[in-house]
Amino acid sequence: MRTGVWCERALRNGQVETGVRLSVDSAGIVAAVETGTQPRPGDLVLDGVVVPAASNAHSHAFHRVLRGRTHTGGADSFWSWRQGMYQAAAALTPELYEELATAVYAEMVTAGYTSVAEFHYVHHRPDGSPYPGHAMELALGRAAQAAGIRLTLLDTCYLAGGFNEPLADGQLRFSDGSAGAWLDRLKDLRHSFEAEFDPAYVSVGAALHSVRAVPEDALQAIAAGLDPDLPLHIHVSEQPAENRDCLAATGLTPVQLLHRHGLLGPRLAAVHATHLTPEDIQLLGDAGATVVMCPSTEADLADGIGPAAALADAGARIALGSDQHAIIDPWLEMRALEHGERLASGTRGRFAPADLHRAVSDAGAAAQGRRAPGFAPGTSCDLMSVDPASTRTAGSDPAQLALAATAQDVTAVVVGGTLAAERGRHLRLGDPGTLLASAAAKLDAAVREGQP
Structure with missing residues (x-):
């Protein structure tokens, strides 16, 4: 009907x-x-x-609790911000993450997002021992279901603390120990999600945290063992230090290392891609990869301005994500993409308004393996x-x-085709601000309890 x-x-x-x-x-x-x-x-x-509604191509839901809390005016950096992020990650439980993610996803829906790629690596208990039955992952699936947002859970491989470095204590819960163990868990997780959720709304994809967190032998095993139909995302060249360390360890940039192992292709979404060489840009373009820019996060963390127009000219698809949720606003992400290009180039109109809408809607949906939202027959009525x-x-x-x-x-x-939110209010869940305040207070209490 x-x-x-x-x-x-x-x-x-x-x-x-x-x-x-x-x-x-x-x-x-x-x-x-x-x-x-x-x-x-x-x-x-x-x-x-x-x-067309917005498709959020990169999210870490729990990072939302850091909004407005990481600006001391002192020696702030990406790396100091990361310590606060690890504190929050250490305090998460399945129950708390479900409540927090429900609030974050409700905020996304009221802002105009109807799908989200959740880059998820908080898999296990803080000591690295597994929860029974994919508890953390199912919590995120239920959160998306409650908020009425389409979720692609990007289950993330995270095996090392850096090039030739072991995991730190705060990273133990991210890791499955080996590429083979991660692939096995991912396969079982997909079966669990298929049994629990409608795949048109909640599905599973794959991610590699970064080349610094996934050693080269693991990249090789994953390239051979990962289902080729799954979307695959990875943080790439977000920081110059990552590039320097990768060159020192492998003689290649992160993009070149992915190319060596056959991981570049149309299903790949390279997140950030801020500090690229001309060869990197051409490799991503030739592969028809998606590059997920997160302009508000990249500005907040002082990451830099990525070469978005050069990537688009080379053949890469540009998508947009809200990442750490310094803001959740697809309109501001669109504007920041164009403004970044203007600031870097001194030229206006690098991305036309129609290009910006495609980046925030169609490209983000494609990076999730989903139908585009829109008006044409066969699109999702989002x-x-x-x-x-x-x-x-x-x-x-x-x-x-x-x-x-x-x-x-x-x-x-x-x-x-169903109304989900009106004028900043979620029709089922109410005011996202109330939900967020409650979840943030509980996470704060959990962080305090976990501190020595």
């Missing part, structure tokens, strides 16, 4: 059309599109300007409507809202 979604105005292929009606099938997929129509009885009516007359957007060309709007202007979010 089909239902209808009627859009007062819709941004399709860079053009604004009026009276766009979508017929949506029982699976939440767009079956047919009409333009210049009026709504029919029973249609979901979306006012304002409707655009949409967000925007107020074109707010303080921020009034007078703007509707086709250029990517350079004007913020998540505050999102008036409705639709997942699979």
Whole structure:
């Protein structure tokens, strides 16, 4: 039985059309599109300007508790920030992570995200012993289900503390001990998720934390043993120190090392890719890989500005993620991508508004192995409507809202043809701020209890 979604105005292929009606099938997929129509009885009516929903291509849900807490004004760096992140990771339990992730995913939905790639490596107990039955992973699946967001759980291989370095105590819970053990657990995890969740909403992908955390012999084993149909993500060249250490240990950059082991390809999503050589850029482009930029996080951590336009010109697909959630706002991520290019190049218009929308929606969905959100038949009916007359957007060309709007202007979010959020409030869970405050307070208490 089909239902209808009627859009007062819709941004399709860079053009604004009026009276766009979508017929949506029982699976939440767009079956047919009409333009210049009026709504029919029973249609979901979306006012304002409707655009494809955002697809968050990189998330660490528990990092959300660090927002607004890591800015001392002293000798802050990525590495000092990481110590606070390890403290938070050490305090997580399956129950606490489910509550926190539910709140974070609810915040994402109200901001306009309808899918998320969760880069997950907090697998085990703090001493490295396993939880029974994939407890941490199932907690994240249930959190996504409660928030109504599509989740691709990127189960992450993490085996070393650095090149030729053992794991530190705070990293023990991340590791399965070997590439073979990780592959075995990943296979069993996929069976568990298939039995528990609808794969159109909750599924499993794979990730390697980084080349510094996955030794070269493990890269070789994973390249040979990993299901080729799984999406594969990896942090790449986020910090110059990573590149220097990789060159010292292997004689290659991280991208070149992945190429050596046959891990570059269309299914690969290289996250950050901030500090690349011209050869790295060409290798990623030739492979048709996705590069996931996280502009708000890269700015917050002083990582640098990655060569997004050069990567796109070389043939790589650019996607966007909110990573550590210094902000959760797909509109600001779009704007920051273009602004970073302008700052680095001194040239405006490196990414047109239509390019920014593709990066935040289609490319992020593709990196998850999911259907694109949008208006065309066969796409997921995942949409967000925007107020074109707010303080921020009034007078703007509707086709250029990517350079004007913020998540505050999102008036409705639709997942699979069903309304999920309105004006910052999650329809099932209420105010995400209340949920986040409660979960953060519990995590703070757990961190204090764990301190000597």
